[in-house]
Structures are given as structure tokens and as C-alpha cells.
Amino acid sequence: MENIIKQLKNGSKHARLSASEKAEIKSALFRHVKANPVSIPRAIPSPFNIKSHFIFARTSRESGLSRTLLASRNKKSISVLVLGGLLMGSSVSFAAENTVPGDTLFPIKIHVNETVRGAVAVTQKEKAEWEIRLVERRLEEFEKLAVTQNVPVEVRQIAEQNLEHYAERVKNRIAKFENDEDSEDALGTASSFSDVLNDHERSISELEDKDGDDDSIGVISTSTHRITTLADDTSRVDNKSIRDAVEKIREVRGDAERKHKDLKKKYHREDVKENGAASGDEDFNDTVPRYIPQDKSINHSSTITKTSDDEVGIEVREKTRNDENRIEEVRSVPVPPYSPTHDIPTEIESIKSAINSGNDDDESPNEEELD
Amino acid sequence: MNPNALEQEFNKIYEQFADAIFRHCVFRVSDREKAKDLTQLAFVRLWDYMSQDKEIDNTRAFLYRIANNLIIDEYRKKKEISLDQMRDEEGFDIGFDTMHSIESRDEYEHAQALLEQLPDKYREALVMRHIDGLSVKDMASILHESENVISVRIHRAIEKLKTLSQNNGKHN
Numbered sequence A: 001m002e003n004i005i006k007q008l009k010n011g012s013k014h015a016r017l018s019a020s021e022k023a024e025i026k027s028a029l030f031r032h033v034k035a036n037p038v039s040i041p042r043a044i045p046s047p048f049n050i051k052s053h054f055i056f057a058r059t060s061r062e063s064g065l066s067r068t069l070l071a072s073r074n075k076k077s078i079s080v081l082v083l084g085g086l087l088m089g090s091s092v093s094f095a096a097e098n099t100v101p102g103d104t105l106f107p108i109k110i111h112v113n114e115t116v117r118g119a120v121a122v123t124q125k126e127k128a129e130w131e132i133r134l135v136e137r138r139l140e141e142f143e144k145l146a147v148t149q150n151v152p153v154e155v156r157q158i159a160e161q162n163l164e165h166y167a168e169r170v171k172n173r174i175a176k177f178e179n180d181e182d183s184e185d186a187l188g189t190a191s192s193f194s195d196v197l198n199d200h201e202r203s204i205s206e207l208e209d210k211d212g213d214d215d216s217i218g219v220i221s222t223s224t225h226r227i228t229t230l231a232d233d234t235s236r237v238d239n240k241s242i243r244d245a246v247e248k249i250r251e252v253r254g255d256a257e258r259k260h261k262d263l264k265k266k267y268h269r270e271d272v273k274e275n276g277a278a279s280g281d282e283d284f285n286d287t288v289p290r291y292i293p294q295d296k297s298i299n300h301s302s303t304i305t306k307t308s309d310d311e312v313g314i315e316v317r318e319k320t321r322n323d324e325n326r327i328e329e330v331r332s333v334p335v336p337p338y339s340p341t342h343d344i345p346t347e348i349e350s351i352k353s354a355i356n357s358g359n360d361d362d363e364s365p366n367e368e369e370l371d
Numbered sequence B: 001m002n003p004n005a006l007e008q009e010f011n012k013i014y015e016q017f018a019d020a021i022f023r024h025c026v027f028r029v030s031d032r033e034k035a036k037d038l039t040q041l042a043f044v045r046l047w048d049y050m051s052q053d054k055e056i057d058n059t060r061a062f063l064y065r066i067a068n069n070l071i072i073d074e075y076r077k078k079k080e081i082s083l084d085q086m087r088d089e090e091g092f093d094i095g096f097d098t099m100h101s102i103e104s105r106d107e108y109e110h111a112q113a114l115l116e117q118l119p120d121k122y123r124e125a126l127v128m129r130h131i132d133g134l135s136v137k138d139m140a141s142i143l144h145e146s147e148n149v150i151s152v153r154i155h156r157a158i159e160k161l162k163t164l165s166q167n168n169g170k171h172n
Helices: A002-013 A019-035 A050-062 A065-097 A106-120 A124-147 A153-179 A183-212 A225-275 A344-361 B003-029 B032-050 B059-076 B083-090 B102-117 B120-131 B136-143 B147-171
Strands: A291-293 A298-306 A312-321 A326-335
Touching: A002 B102, A002 B120, A002 B147, A019 B003, A019 B032, A065 A106, A106 A124, A124 A153, A124 A183, A124 A225, A153 A183, A153 A225, A183 A225, B003 B032, B003 B059, B003 B120, B032 B059, B059 B120, B059 B136, B102 B120, B102 B147, B120 B136, B120 B147, B136 B147
Parallel strands: none
Antiparallel strands: A291 A298, A298 A312, A312 A326
């Protein structure tokens, strides 16, 4: 047995590569080594992952200048892209702010800038305020176009339509407030809407007056006859367009004010009804309503009125509510003029008893009895 | 590690283990050319691993493991031509360096012939233990077996070889 192992060992000693074979394999391996240089395993870096840039930077430091350049260029290009995008976006949006209909960037102003800014308004009230601001912006554009020379009629028409459209939106908003019975917001919105329109009408009217004079800016700045005539022509055009603009704004403003007035009347009336003073719109401010509920079916309210110079009376309004109709009865309870000799608690007691006796009898009180 | 240093390290490993790996392969596959290819392939695999900057604890054991896996792959391929057929027909040399004595050559061929008759499991254990001179511990690590299993396998391989040798002697 020992021999066999020994034989194996002895035999194996001579089993080796010749020098040429060894060199052959070595050169093949050398080629393989050169073809597959050292590389650190890494995932494909995502350009959207900040962490991956650090990995990339680390490997590039290890494997030479070219990679460093590549990595830095990659990072640079990404930051340039991001910065460029931000700058472009903000500058386009900024440039679009001062545009008027007919400009290239006007759609961006309407659809991007205003949509974004409008999205901030959350509550109904904020939305209403923003819509009024939008009308103001449309007014500004409309005015700008009106005072600018050589504006095509179509463009002016677009601006006019825009104004109408946005004014309509505010009107719808007010109507919505009305439906929701939100009198405060409806009145507030209507009021600020007509204020804005008023302001603009005033400013453009002033412009119209100024342009109406012969001393228009174009005429002053020109010296030759030809340019003067041109300036005259343009100022004439301007006058016409401004006049049109004033008319349009006046129309919208009139509409808004009418609505405002209607709302005012409506809500005053409702206030009056609620307070039980049904005598009319004019005198509701002069009376001091007081509401004394006593019975579910009968309501009392009393109003202190001055019947003559020296006599103060209490007007008792009595409302009896039936299922079908309301009966209102008015009684006057005269109160003797105040004098220090009067015993006030006794007076009050007498008034109370007078009222109660009226209720018990369910008839008109006898004035003699009350006296 | 520096790429150049890594290449130097690889060269060093090649000089140190090329013959041993070749010897292991030649006793396992009984084909010098195939053994050369397997040796080259084993070092290629080693470089692929090293170039990824991965740590290798025991380079020798690692190389033997690669070689062993390659040989197993080789066994799985269908053997198209038998060794005897090749030796007879094409003057095929099974791997002995012709510069050595005839006596040595006889010993070698005898050992090779005996090994060829052993089942691969025992052949593997004997080659590793007595030709490659690996420790039982290393063998256990390379073959993913316990040291006990390896010891028993070596013992049985020797027993088997003994039986075969006796049988051969009787026939002769």
C-alpha cells in the first residue's frame, strides 16, 4: 500500500508544465488581465439620486482623470439643467406678467401664472377676491391696449371679451354667495367689485380728458409738420379707442353697481323683516326694535315712539301667528312724561298690567282704562 | 488595492501555483491539453474575482476550489473519445514530461492507470491529499464537507486503490 502512495507521489512530481507551456498560459492570462482591468462593482448611478453621485465621484478618483472629468461633467450638466430649468421657468413667467392679449406669452400669463396663483385661494371668499383681482388685471390690459397706438381691432376685441368673461365670473361668484345665503360675502364682493371698476373708470376718464386736449404727448415732442400730423392722427385714434374703453368700463361698472344696490336693498329688507319692523325701508333706522316673545302663537314687540313733543308712548305690536295667516295688531300705550315725582316701578307695573289686560281680552285696549 | 499591485500579486500567485493546479487537473482528467486549458481557465476565474477587489482568505484553497468546480463541469460534459483511443490513434501524451527517466515515467503511468479506475469521489480525495498535499482541513473547506467525511473518504480511497492494485497484480 505504501508503495502505491509513494508511486503516486513520485509520478506526480514530474507532472508539470513545461516552460513554454507556462509562458503560453501566462501570456494568455496577461491578455485577459489587460482586457479586464480592475473595476469596482457598482450599480448604474441614477442621475436623480444624489447619493449615486458620491459613489461615482469616489470611483472616478480611483480610476483616473477621464472619469473625474466625466463625473464632474455629469454633475455639472445636471445642476446646469436644473438651474436652467428654474431660471427659464421663472423668467418666462415673470416676462409673461406684463403681457397683453396678442403677445406670445399672454397665454402663459392666463393659463400658468394665474392658475398657479389662483390655486392658493382656498376659501370661497379668497376665490372671490382673486377673481376680482383677475378682473382688475383684465382692466389693466384693456386700458393698456386702449392707450397703445396701432393695436389691431381684433386684439382690442379679445381684451374686451376677456374683461366681460372675467366680470361674468365675479357675478357668478356673487350669485353663488346669494344662493348660499351668505349675505356678508355677497355684499362685500359686490362692493369691492364695483369699487375696482369705479377706480379704473375714473383713471381712464382722466386719460380721456387729457387726450382730448390738443397738447397730446406726441404733438409736444414733434417739431416737423409731417410728424405732427401723424401724431394728430394717432391721438385721434387713441381718443376713439379710449372713449370706447371708457364706455365699456362704464357699462361693466354700471352693471356691477346695479347688482350691488340690488343686494343692499335685498339684505336690508331681510334685516327689517327679521326685526319685525315692517313699516317700510325708510324709517327702520329711526326705530329701535325690541322683540319680546311670550307665547308660541303670540309675539309681542314694543317700540318706543315719540308721539308728541312732551308725550312718550309705547307702541305695542302684537303678532298672532295662525297656521295660515299672520295677524298684526298695533296698540299704542301712552306713557306719562317723566318727572321726579313719578314712582318709576309703579309706572312700569301699570304699563305691564295694561299690556296683559289687552292680551287677556284679546281686544283693543280701552285708552281710558289704561289712563 | 492599486491596479498595478494587484496585477503583480496575480503574477506571483500564478508562478507559485500554476504547476500544482496543472498537476491536480492532469490527475483528475487524464488529459494534458485539457488540464492546461483548465489551469488557464482557473487563473482567469481567479483574476476575475481579484479584479473586483474582493478579499481572498486562502488563495491556495480558493484556486483548488475553482479548479475542482471546473473539473466537475468538465465531467458533466459528455466524454466523446476515450483516453485509450486517443493514445493509440494519435500518439497522445497523457501529461508526462518526456525529459524524465523511463522509470519515473513507468511509475507515473502506473499511478495514473490506478487512479483512472477509482470512482471520481475517491480519485479527487487521493489527488488532493497525496498529490496536491492539501490538509484535511483545506480539503473539507474546498469540497464543502466535514473533516470527518474527508478523512473517511481518503481512507476508503486508499483501501479501494489497494484492492485494485492487488487485482492488477493477480492479473499480471
